[in-house]
Amino acid sequence: MLKNILSLIIAATVVVSGTSNLTPATSDTNPSDIVLANANLVSGEFNAAFEFTPAESKNGLQLAVTASGLDMETAYSYHIHAKLVPADGNCTETGGHLDPFKIKETAGTAYKCDKDNAQTTCELGDLAGMFGSMTADADGKFTLNAPESILTFGGDNNILGYSVVIHRPDSTRLACANIDSFTAAPVNPVKKC
Ligand SMILES: [Cu+2]
Structure with missing residues (x-):
């Protein structure tokens, strides 16, 4: 019983310290204040969640x-595609x-992304080239945990203000979503006069 209560408390703490206390970033937000950027792609049965966070290694x-x-x-x-997804959701427009x-x-035609030399051989948006293709297991699921990358919030390798697109094996666009970013605390708190 006590054990069950303890695990409930731990689960609740994790939720509180997770995404629930994040604030959407705006165009005025300093990129160094951003703690998370995500893109959630949905198309019929297909569902993918991308989460970009500053690497613990600082890389x-x-x-x-x-x-x-x-x-x-x-x-x-x-x-990562160079344009945002328009309001009608048309992935071709990205x-x-x-x-x-x-x-x-x-x-x-000689383009070949070498993940060990990503900065000089990969398009910044070539996620499949840098991290490997999204290959589903027998349950139709895929997970990736890449601990660091050349991608950054702000600066020359900035990924904010763009979108993520997933392609079918024939290269057509299966799903797309904009990369939304969040800070840990309000950047511009509303002041009441
Ligand atoms: Cu693409």
């Missing part, structure tokens, strides 16, 4: 992905991959 952002409703043992690619350093344009 860029860590990325956690969970996805379900995938065709089993099928590889999907996923990227443009091409985020590539601020024009890596793909420079490499042309």
